[in-house]
Amino acid sequence: MMAALRTPRGIATALILLVLAALPLLTQAFDQRYLLSIGTRIIIWSIAAVSLNMILGYGGMVSFGHAMFFGIGGYAVGILSAHGVSSGWIQWPVALLAATAWAALIGLLSLRTRGLYFIMITLAFAQLVYYVGSGLEAYGGDDGLNISRSRFPGLIDLRDKASFYWLCFALLCASLWFCSRYANSRFGLVIRGAKSNELRMTALGFPVFRYRLAAFTIAGALGGLSGILLANEGAYISPAMMSWMKSGDLIVIIVLGGMGTLFGPLYGTIAFFVLEEALPPVLNLVHKGWGEYWMIVFGPLLVLIALYARGGIDSLLGRRHD
């Protein structure tokens, strides 16, 4: 633990976590409340990215529909809230259960395919959920729905932005802790081994499908949690939160941060949000009006990462030794 703090990666990660832990205090001190809202979204997206990394990064299962779990978690909370069920003690377990069950079901169907077919079938399921969401006129259809935040009376008030932020941060830390155990557990090694050589793992006596299905389901549950948080962050649900572009953003984040690395999803999310927020004003400084086209800079940047920094931001922090 102490030795890890002496590497560039250890120092950078410790600093990031420290700043994130103190973010509500910092934004208050500098009177930048707006930044806390971005910070909260970064934390929530990081949880989603950690969950996707568990299957995509460690397992080689390129799911192009992971944002559907934003939707499942969010809509479960939103729909219950619309019917007057405001207790988080009911909303959250129901939402988690829904995400878990849905992940198990589509995993059962899609994990029979490989490669491009797996990408397409996960995308298809995500689109299905998306169109169901936009067809739910009773819950706002395409326009989405304003909801009230989950209530945990006597425990925590999610309307308080700092409390909510710290709750999200604690859940992110728990997710990272779980992922660090997962990655080197017997289960995690089966998932990583199957990414490396599925045939070999089968010949070693592992029923690979079952392990992948379990991993996909866990990732779906954790993705559902991030959906619950996202709905509570904006007090709002809409089909847009599970569009295929969000799924694509999640993949970009993982590639950017470093696939199959513990903190890669966190680095990736921060980099993604910072670039998204910072590139337009910087470009506007260069020439007024250019900010609109920030993707022209962001796109080639991703290409460069894919070409020259295979391990993403994580690999720029030095060699890993795990």
Next chain:
Amino acid sequence: MKEPLLRTERLVKRYGGLLATDNVSIDVRPGEIHALIGPNGAGKTTLVHQLTGVVAPDSGTIHFAGHDITRLPTHARVRLGLGRSFQITSVLREFTALENVALAVQGHAGHSFRFLADARRDETLRAPARRLLDEVGLGARGSVLASALSHGEQRQLELAMALAGDPTVLLLDEPMAGMGVEESQRLIGFLRALKQKHAMLLIEHDMDAVFQLADRITVLVYGRAIASGTPGEIRANAEVRQAYLGEEMA
């Protein structure tokens, strides 16, 4: 005669009009090395695929250790004690040699639905893995990435992985492929010492190795077993000489 461990009965596999496996009945008995030879396209690989569960036969049965395994999936056959090595080297390239074998040990150590404990420091997996690496002569190479091992070392690693489950029968698909003379000789000595504990079905192109190792040989031509017997009988068999061995036996 001892009861066979592995036995196929009138196995048939067709691909369109092609009979890839034509009524093949072979068996492997305890303590023996049974070699399967035949020219390219004779259906050796198809037969191995049926034994390992990669493809299902059209008719016929496969029995192993008292079970009918004809419809059993691959991983379940492995768990019963049917180990295999691959024709083309198949190791986990991103893992070290020791981790490769430790995973093989893990594959036979009950289910792996364990999410929290660090398997990379689990001595119940690593100690047997180290012993197996020693056994195949890779004891000093445990911490090397499998991708960085030489071809011969990777074949040795495969063998260590196949032995992890203490299989009663080993299917060795061209274990000598790509090996130098010296490496082959070492492997031959090793396999010979191994056969009392692990009976083997050996598929091999290297005729020197086959005749040195095999207790029995079955010759496959166009999917059909045209002859089966001791190395001496096979050497003397006119049909075999004509169909396959040809110049090599002269």
